[in-house]
Amino acid sequence: MRAQPTPRIRRPIPLEPVHKRQFARDAAEVGRARDFVAAALGGIADAELLADIRLCTSELATNAVRYGPPGRDFLVRVVTLHDTVRVEVHDTGDGCPRTRAPRHDDAHGRGLLVVASLADEWGVAERSGPGKAVWAEFVLR
Secondary structure, three states: OOOOOOOOOOOOOOOOOEEEEEEOOOOHHHHHHHHHHHHHHOOOOOHHHHHHHHHHHHHHHHHHHHHOOOOOOEEEEEEEEOOEEEEEEEEOOOOOOOOOOOOOOOOOOOHHHHHHHHOOEEEEEEOOOOOEEEEEEEEOO
16 A cells, blocks of 8 residues: 655645736836735745745846836736746846856856746746746745
C-alpha cells in the first residue's frame, strides 16, 4: 500500500484576487509599483518571499520605464490564485524581453536574470492592445 501524500497547506488568499494600478513612465514610480504589490499581497507571503517579489517587481517596472514608449504609462497587476502570486507589468513597447549574458563590466542587462533566478516561472504574454505583459509567478510557501 502506497503512502498518501501530505496535502499542502494553502495560505489564505484575499477576497479580491486581482489588483491593478497604472503608473507613469518615470523612474520614481518603480518604488511606488513595488510598494503597491507588497500592499496588494496583504501579508500572504512570508518576509523572504515578499522581498523576492518586490525585487522582481522593481526589475520588471524598471524595464517598462526604460524601454516603454515616451509619454505612456505602465500597468501593474497582481493576481493571487490558490497558492500562487503572479505579478504582471504591462507596457505598450515593442519587442520581446529576453535574458542576456552581460559582461562583468556591463552596466545593464541583469534584470531578467534576477527575475529568472527568483521567480518560480516567468514569461511574456501578448495583450489585447499594443505591447506586452511581462510576468513572474511565485508559489507561496
